[in-house]
Amino acid sequence: MSEKRVLIVGGGLGGLRTAEALRANGFIGEIAIVGDEEFQPYNRPPLSKAALSSDLSHEELKFRQRDSVADVKWILGSAAEKLSADTQEVTLADGTSHTFDALVIATGIRPRLLPIPGPTQGLHTLRTLNDAQSLKAEIKPGSNVVIIGSGFIGCELAATATKLGATVHVVSLDAQPMIMPMGADLGAAMRKRHEEKGVTFHLGHTVAQFNGETQIESVTLDSGETLPADVVVEAIGSVPNTEWLRDNGLNLENGVLVDSNMRAVGSSIPIYAVGDASNHPNKFYGDQTRRIEHWNMPTETGKRAGAALAAELTGSELPTDDFFALPAFWSDQYEFQLQSYGLPGSASSSKVVSGELDGPCIVEYFDSSNKLCGVIGIDTVKELMPYRKKFLAGMQS
Amino acid sequence: MSDQLSLGVVSDVPVGTARQFEVDGDLIVVVNTTEGMFALEDRCSHSDVALSEGEVDGCLIECWLHGSAFDVRTGIPTSLPAITPVKTYPVFTDVTDPNSPILITKGTN
Structure with a gap:
């Protein structure tokens, strides 16, 4: 059997974590990662904070890469312009074309x-x-x-x-x-x-x-x-970078619609989507699919996509279990640290359960059936840990 | 003056892993690497998160919540958002002996 070639389009966290997951799940073929920036994947949260108050180089922001992805071929500095699913190739803005056996869409978002x-x-x-x-x-x-x-x-x-x-x-x-x-x-x-x-x-x-x-x-x-x-x-706000995928039968209404393996719905060939551009189901979301722009989602979706795609390419069974990942965000503003688990943004009501809103506090959020759906704390990262455990336990049941 | 404290034995912390120990109410993470055994305060200096739940890669331990990695030999963060080092403790043990006690010095330094 000849070695298969996976093309990952998107040079951010989701692309990197998918490559690592492909290797961790036994895929030994070629992996190429296309990125529109000239940089290998780096951490974006500091861009609105430390990177504005001190001189930070790419080297200081770059994600640590596992040894398993040392042989990844990087194609950087040119954005994907057109996918042709029929011929299984992606054309970049610089005019070059890149063929694939499997495609991973990790092109993320851009500012609106x-x-x-x-x-x-x-x-x-x-x-x-x-x-x-x-x-x-x-x-x-x-x-x-x-x-x-x-x-x-x-x-x-x-x-x-x-x-x-x-x-x-x-x-x-x-x-x-x-x-x-x-x-x-x-x-x-x-x-x-x-x-x-x-x-x-x-x-x-x-x-x-x-x-x-x-x-x-x-x-x-x-x-x-x-x-x-x-x-x-x-x-x-932001818009997903999916224009290059048009006219290939993919559902691009809100990012790329995928199943619980992050595999594009309706695609006959292996096309997966991870990270900010992935509109995926998640046991935590109930019956809905969502596109979530939190820092932990590229890693979570990349891990699942890598495992499923490695299975598909080696002819093994694809995972059949639900995808579940707990959305989490944090934000540092002045000396305050905000931390959240779940989906407080989808809540119908909220209640301060600890402290006061002008100091360290914990706010619980409830959905329309009065079920806890999210929590946000200010300067209470440690105190929020039991919520994380509770949410994770709830998803496993 | 400094106290020597015992935190389990070598076989409790396989190479490439980290484990939390509680000593006098303080949480300490012991990390076993191919370069030896190291002990640090089990608290990320960015947020109040236990480093022992993070991933060990070589001599780095990475906070699972926000992604800062720390060099376990020095406690110095190698990536943002953390900027200040976490406290480290000297470790005395024989890593070749699974039953060797892991001793740390919790000095007044």
Whole structure:
């Protein structure tokens, strides 16, 4: 039997963990990983924090790689442009084509952009190390920083820029910062913590216009208010990188729809999707499939995809058990550490069960049938451990 | 002055693994590597997480929750988000003898 070739498209954590899982499950054929950035996989959470306050190189952010993937072929610096499932090849932006026996989609997400009229110099997004380095060069003590969006990236950026001495305004259509993942009460409490550090929020508003010649000098809100701006960061969420997969019969409504093995639904050839772009079932989600952009999901989905794909390529039985992985997020803002398990963002109600919202606290979240579906703590990482155990035990039953 | 404390025996911690021991209310993780046995405070310096639940790879132990790895020989983090070292303790044992007690020095240094 000739050796099979797995092409992993996406040079982030999900691609790397899938490659490692392929090896751990006995796949000995060729693995090639395509990445649009010039870097091998690196850790992105520090990009909104340490990478803005100190000079961090790729070497310092790079993920440790197991010896088992030392022979992976890296094809870096060019994005995938077109999949042809019929001929089993992927064409890159640089014009090269790469054939495969099996494809792993790990192309993740990119920042969503708003069509705001005006100049674009001084306008940033934050997804890559290059993004962080160009942002770092511009955020200085006294800079006027306008952040559009009040999710995790917007809030972490607000905290880091404030610590660096910038004057920070956050403009967001949401009623409270981070309201989607944590609800209005904890969101409001986090807003107060930010305001105490000097951040100004413009909630329920958006930016209508960037003003200036070529460099943005100020922004005008939909309310008519104008804010001085040296640096503007768009952090209003993200879109999955799946355009290159069109016209191949894949369900791309929300990322790539896959089954519990992370194998693309409806594909006759082995195509898998992991990480931020994977719309997968999970015992924890109930009957729904979800695409979850938490740091632990590329690892969890990559492990499962690697095991299933190794089985498929060696003619073994594919795993038949449910996929289950507990979503978890954390966020460091100023000296505060937020930690969550489960899906607090899908809750109908919440209750503070320990502490107060303006100090260390634990908030439990309940779904519409009043069942615990998530928990968030501030500065209570250790105290949250029993929740993790409880959720994991619940999924195993 | 320093106290020498006994934390099980060598066979309790196979090479390539880590194990938590509780001594006087303090949690200590013992890590056995091909370069010897090491002991550290069992608490990531970024978040309050037990390192002993993490993965051992060579002389690194990686926090399972946020991904910081620490060099078990020095306690120094080799990757973010952790930036401060975790405390290490000198270990005295004979790793070639499965029944050798693992002794650590919990000094006042």
